[in-house]
Amino acid sequence: MLVGLGGACNKTETLPDDPILGLGGETWAKGPIDNWLEAEFLTPYNIEVKYKWDPYELNYVRNLVPIREDKVEPVMAAVKQIWITPYEVVAGETFIKTYVPKQFVLAGSAEYNSDGTVVLGQAEGGRKVLLLRLNRFEQSDLAEVRQLLHTIHHEFAHILHQTKMYPVDWKALNPEWYTATWYNNTDADAHRQGLISAYAKSSPDEDFVETISFLLVYGQAYYDAVIAKDDVPETAKAILRRKQVMVVEYFSRNFGIDFSALQRETQAAIAEYVQP
Amino acid sequence: MSFTGKRFIKKTACAVLLPLVLACSTDEFEGVRPDERLGATLESYEQLLSGAQHGWKAHLYPAGGGGYGFLFRFNDQNRVTMLADISTETGSSAKESSYRLKAALLPSLYFDTYSYIHLLADPDPSVNGGEPGWGRYSDFEFAFVSVSPDTIRLKGNLSGSRLELIRADAGEAAAYAGGNLNTIRQQVADFLQGSRFSYLEDAAGTVFSTALNLDTKTLSLVYDSAGSITTKTVGLAFSGHNELVLSDTLRLGRLLVDRLRINSQSEELEAVWGQQSYPFWQSDRPLFPLIQLWGIQYESIRVPMEVAEQGNGTEFDTRRAAFLQQARAMLAPGTTFPEMRLTVDRSDELLFVNQIIRQGSSNFQANFVFSYTLDDDRFVLRYEGPADGNATLIEGAYVPVLEGFLYGGMRFDYDLQTDNLRAWGESSGLPGFKFVGTLQ
Numbered sequence: 001m002l003v004g005l006g007g008a009c010n011k012t013e014t015l016p017d018d019p020i021l022g023l024g025g026e027t028w029a030k031g032p033i034d035n036w037l038e039a040e041f042l043t044p045y046n047i048e049v050k051y052k053w054d055p056y057e058l059n060y061v062r063n064l065v066p067i068r069e070d071k072v073e074p075v076m077a078a079v080k081q082i083w084i085t086p087y088e089v090v091a092g093e094t095f096i097k098t099y100v101p102k103q104f105v106l107a108g109s110a111e112y113n114s115d116g117t118v119v120l121g122q123a124e125g126g127r128k129v130l131l132l133r134l135n136r137f138e139q140s141d142l143a144e145v146r147q148l149l150h151t152i153h154h155e156f157a158h159i160l161h162q163t164k165m166y167p168v169d170w171k172a173l174n175p176e177w178y179t180a181t182w183y184n185n186t187d188a189d190a191h192r193q194g195l196i197s198a199y200a201k202s203s204p205d206e207d208f209v210e211t212i213s214f215l216l217v218y219g220q221a222y223y224d225a226v227i228a229k230d231d232v233p234e235t236a237k238a239i240l241r242r243k244q245v246m247v248v249e250y251f252s253r254n255f256g257i258d259f260s261a262l263q264r265e266t267q268a269a270i271a272e273y274v275q276p
Numbered sequence: 277m278s279f280t281g282k283r284f285i286k287k288t289a290c291a292v293l294l295p296l297v298l299a300c301s302t303d304e305f306e307g308v309r310p311d312e313r314l315g316a317t318l319e320s321y322e323q324l325l326s327g328a329q330h331g332w333k334a335h336l337y338p339a340g341g342g343g344y345g346f347l348f349r350f351n352d353q354n355r356v357t358m359l360a361d362i363s364t365e366t367g368s369s370a371k372e373s374s375y376r377l378k379a380a381l382l383p384s385l386y387f388d389t390y391s392y393i394h395l396l397a398d399p400d401p402s403v404n405g406g407e408p409g410w411g412r413y414s415d416f417e418f419a420f421v422s423v424s425p426d427t428i429r430l431k432g433n434l435s436g437s438r439l440e441l442i443r444a445d446a447g448e449a450a451a452y453a454g455g456n457l458n459t460i461r462q463q464v465a466d467f468l469q470g471s472r473f474s475y476l477e478d479a480a481g482t483v484f485s486t487a488l489n490l491d492t493k494t495l496s497l498v499y500d501s502a503g504s505i506t507t508k509t510v511g512l513a514f515s516g517h518n519e520l521v522l523s524d525t526l527r528l529g530r531l532l533v534d535r536l537r538i539n540s541q542s543e544e545l546e547a548v549w550g551q552q553s554y555p556f557w558q559s560d561r562p563l564f565p566l567i568q569l570w571g572i573q574y575e576s577i578r579v580p581m582e583v584a585e586q587g588n589g590t591e592f593d594t595r596r597a598a599f600l601q602q603a604r605a606m607l608a609p610g611t612t613f614p615e616m617r618l619t620v621d622r623s624d625e626l627l628f629v630n631q632i633i634r635q636g637s638s639n640f641q642a643n644f645v646f647s648y649t650l651d652d653d654r655f656v657l658r659y660e661g662p663a664d665g666n667a668t669l670i671e672g673a674y675v676p677v678l679e680g681f682l683y684g685g686m687r688f689d690y691d692l693q694t695d696n697l698r699a700w701g702e703s704s705g706l707p708g709f710k711f712v713g714t715l716q
Contacts, residue, residue: 019311020311021311021314021315021318021379022378022379026376026378028354028374028376029352029353029354029355031353031355031374051389052374052376052386052388052389053386053387053388053389053416053417054388055417055433055434060434062399062409063397063399063409063410063411063413063434063435064399065390065394065397065398065399065416066387066388066389066390066394066416067389067390068389068390069373069374069389069390108390108394108398109398109399109400110399110400112399112408112409112410114409116408133400135390
């Protein structure tokens with residue numbers, strides 16, 4: 001009897017050959033945007049750029065809207081020219097291909113929090129970067145371009161420190177000014193406390209990446225001008241200088257990157273991108 | 277039924293053996309697997325959408341109220357072009373974007389890159405107004421609720437807006453392409469221009485005062501329901517050649533209406549249900565006293581403060597001038613005080629006096645609060661105090677005006693002397709304390 005049963009169950013089963021719906025990603029008829037993104041990001045860097053609406057890539061209980069199709073190319077061209085290329089030039093192709101987040105998700109509007117603040121971008125686990133409020137993006141508008149690149153450099157710096165932690169000394173520079181209600185402060189308030197922006201006040205991690213992002217996107221001149229402000233006390237000036245030194249050392253020691261060269265490349269790329 | 281021991285044993289034996297046999301059964305599953313069925317469903321919906329040669333008339337009713345008409349034309353390459361009755365631009369130039377069908381909790385239609393339909397949901401109030409973070413509480417991803425060859429009903433996945441698609445014919449498609457959404461808007465605007473107090477009347481003679489608002493895309497009906505004034509508001513989506521389709525069928529008294537239509541012969545607006553139509557009647561008098569409609573159909577009386585409005589009494593103008601003199605001396609040079617806005621909160625029996633303060637291009641509000649009791653048709657008022665910092669700041673200068681409200685009760689009524697719809701307020705105990713303003 002056992003033999004009989006064994007024999008009956010031994011027959012090979014065939015697995016269903018119809019695929020699971022949506023397995024391997026959604027598909028749609030490809031258009032010029034899809035082809036451009038494939039050539040510029042997917043093939044050379046293995047970066048997927050999701051520009052079509054997918055609520056589950058975002059905070060799906062909040063109300064956001066998708067990106068306008070005519071904004072996809074200008075936005076992603078800025079990402080490439082002002083973020084990827086400078087790193088590639090200074091740190092080399094291997095660096096960027098190692099640490100680059102593998103997925104960009106784009107949306108047209110910001111995410112509105114109930115406390116009145118808005119989210120412009122987010123990085124998740126070194127793998128995915130959300131870029132929001134892109135329907136306002138204009139290539140010729142320096143402020144908008146800086147805003148976008150500020151978000152990207154900010155999020156990428158998170159990925160870097162999640163890979164190689166910054167020195168713990170950083171957290172001891174001005175612990176008294178970190179607060180969950182950072183949005184009740186202006187940038188000018190933050191400057192007087194030795195922080196580069198109001199958002200830097202939210203935590204040491206945010207402080208670290210804001211410092212990097214400001215040094216790259218708004219440049220050394222902006223940073224120096226903040227330090228030079230009359231109402232910034234000497235202690236705060238010293239902290240801001242110390243933070244810059246720590247950033248330069250962090251890049252040099254952990255990634256062998258010449259931070260000043262990266263600053264120059266980034267500034268040059270911004271100038272070239274926005275010129276009419 | 278009889279029961280024997282023998283049969284019992286037989287059955288038990290079967291019960292033991294059967295599972296073994298089944299477990300080893302090698303029969304292949306012969307039904308259609310869920311993924312396959314879901315895929316086929318999505319495929320059939322896509323074919324239905326893209327197969328409509330002349331596209332689909334669409335009526336979208338956002339959760340936040342109002343109604344919007346669209347023409348959608350889907351193709352089989354995940355592209356959709358649309359026209360919409362949101363603005364003149366959206367009504368005349370078709371915009372192309374993308375769509376796809378997705379297996380979300382229910383099979384869903386996503387408008388997945390930005391187009392006109394997203395304007396209503398845009399969380400940035402500078403785009404199309406509405407609430408920060410929510411816009412008009414509208415949707416652009418919808419679950420299929422019911423599907424027939426000519427009518428598809430969908431429901432918004434986030435906010436729960438309603439969308440219905442009705443297959444368009446060649447004539448309708450041509451009309452949309454020719455800009456009929458803008459034509460309908462213009463015809464309704466023309467109708468509103470010539471009608472100050474319009475109403476519908478049912479077979480029983482019940483009168484429904486109507487207010488049609490092209491900004492909010494709504495129709496409000498005000499009527500007397502067993503002695504209390506009641507309002508019913510529905511959304512309006514422009515549709516087809518000459519229709520405005522209501523978000524909900526109106527069933528009030530013996531009135532039954534599901535759409536408005538611009539009569540192709542007379543070009544008059546009429547309310548319609550099937551073959552039945554009701555004309556919009558015009559009255560030169562309001563249908564209900566102002567104090568019954570204030571806070572329901574009309575929001576505010578807006579009294580000009582920098583100039584003497586025609587019809588003002590001398591006592592009011594004297595007090596107004598005294599206020600202006602003191603207030604100008606207090607605030608920065610160039611500050612003006614264009615309007616006093618009176619509103620009522622009927623449930624809490626409060627009357628608000630909102631003085632607008634203008635500096636440059638900015639308007640500031642100073643709100644003062646009165647509580648009231650109604651003595652016949654008079655508002656007997658009690659001053660409760662300033663409601664905000666601006667009001668506290670100018671309260672001293674505003675005393676002459678505020679005090680005028682406190683003599684023996686105020687009466688309010690329509691002023692029909694000019695072409696604009698205006699209203700007046702007059703003190704019953706302080707002669708000459710009378711002001712006139714526009715009614716909005």
